[in-house]
Amino acid sequence: MASLLHQIQHHSVTIAASLPLDSGQSLPAVTIAYQSYGALNAAKSNAVLICHALTGDQYVASDHPATGKPGWWARMVGPGKPIDTDRFHVICANVLGSCMGSSGPATPDAATGTPLGMAFPVITIADMVRAQAMLLDHLGIARLHAVVGGSMGGMQALAWATSYPKRLASAVVIASAARHSAQNIAFHEVGRQAIMADPDWQDGQYYGSARAPTKGLAVARMAAHITYLSEEGLTEKFGRRLQARDIKSFGFDADFQVESYLRHQGLAFTDRFDANAYLYITRAMDYFDLADPHDGRLSGAFTAAKDVRFTLVSFDTDWLYPTAESRRVVQALQSVGASASFVELSAPFGHDSFLLDVPALDRIVAGALGGGF
C-alpha cells in the first residue's frame, strides 16, 4: 500500500537551505508538509505549533487524506475548542523522517530520482525541531505563543524550549518524557526487528518493487499498540472474550477479541504509514535524552529556558511515559527557577489518554494557552 500512500498530495514547502543534523550529516534541502488553521494576526504573535506523535501527521484537525478519518486532535483544535482557532493561528507540520509529505526515507535522491531508503540520514528529535524552525522562518514567524504536543510531540515541545528558548512563550508537554527509557527503546527495537525481518523489506529499497514489508510493519504496530493502552482498558474492552465464536478453535486463528483487534490495528496502519519512516522516527525517539549533553543533569538543559512557561500533564494509567518521567522534568525546571505547572490526571485509557476524551486535559490546555474553557 506504500505506493498509494506516496501518491497523496500534501501542502508543503521546499526550503533550499542546508539542514545540519545531529549525526554530523546534513540535508541539502528540506521539504516540510504542513497544515494551518485560524488567521495569523498582523503582529504574527498568535501562532501555536502543534507537534505530532510517532505515527501522527499534520492533519491535526482535518480529515486524513488516506483514511478519511477526522483529524487526530479534532476534539482539541478548532473554533471554540481548547486550542481555539478563532484566537490562534495553529500550525502542524509533518515531522522530518515521516511519510506524509516531509523529507524522509521515501524522498527521491536528487541525483538519481530513486527513493533514498536507508540512505536517508538518521535524524533526531532536535533535527525535527530544527526543520520546524526553518518552516517558521519561511513563514516569517519569529516567536510562537506556544508549542503543544503529546508523546513524541511533547518531546519536540521540550526540545523547542531547550533549542530555541527565545522563540516560544509557552510549552505544553503531555504524556511525554525528557528521555527514552530502556523499556521504551526495547519496545521500539521489537518493532524495528519485525520490519527488517520481513523479506519484503529488501534492505529498505522496496519502493520500486511491488512488495512492501506490510507484515513486519503490522507486527510492529501491534506490539506498539499494546504499549499505548492500559491493562485495565484492555480488560474492560476485551476481557477473555472470544471473537465471533463460542468455543476455542484449538488452532492459531484470532480466537480472542483482543487478537482480532490487534491484527486489525496492525493491518490498517500499513495503509497510512511507511515502514522505513517507522524505523527512522522510532530511532529518533530512542536517541532522545535532553540531559545527555549536560553530563546527565537534566536541569542543565533548561538553564536557558527559564522564561518559558511549562505545563506538563501525565496520566495515571500511562505506563509508557509514566508520571515519574514528567516529575523528573518538573524537578529540573524547578531547580532552575522556570515556571512549571504539572498535574497527573486520572484516565483509564493508558498512554492514548492524551488523544481521547479527558475533559480536565481540555481545561488545562486552554488555561496554559491563556484562555478559559
Add this chain to the structure above:
Amino acid sequence: MALRPDLAIIAGAVPAGARVLDVGCGDGELMAALKDQGVDARGLEIDPANVTAAIARGQSVVQGDANRDLADYPGDAFDYAILSQTLQTTERPDRVVDELLRIAPRAFVSFPNFAHWRIRLALLWGGRMPVTRLLPVAWYETPNIHHVTVSDFRDLLRAKGVGVEAAWYLSGDKPTSDAAATWRAEHAIFLISRR
C-alpha cells in the same frame, strides 16, 4: 469575589514584584489576587482537581505534597513562601517550617488555633474532640493530624531560633490582640523569617 480574611491579610503584606510560592494553594484563589497586584506567584497543591482548576485559570501550579516535594525547590528560589491552613495537616510541621525558610527568607504560616476558648470548652465540658467552623471534621477523618496552638507555635519558633516579623490573630473575621490571642484567636497568621 472577596478573599478569605486570612488570605486578604497575607495578600496585603506581600509587596508587588515579589516571587512567592503558595504551598497548598488550593484552586489558586490567593495566587490570583497576588497576580493582580503584580506578584510572581507559583503554587504547590496535592489535590489534582484543585491543580487542574488553578492551571485552567492560568496559574503556575505543580501537583505535589508539602511533606516531600518542597525539597525539589532550590534554596532562596522565592522571596516569600506561604503555608495557609496547611501546617496542621503535615507529617512533620517542624521540618516543613525548615523547608519554607530554606526556599525563601520569609514565610507566612497560618493555622487554626487549637487553644481557642470554644475548643477548650468543648474539651473541658464535652470531653470530645471539638468540631468547629475552622476544624469542621470529626477526629477519625480529619486531615488535621497535628493540632497546634498559638503558644505551641511560638515555642517552636523560639526553639528553632526563627524570627517573627509580624503576627495577626483573627476571631471570626475580626482581628484580636496579641495578648489575648491564645484564648481568643480562632486563627493565627505569622510572618516568620530566618534570624
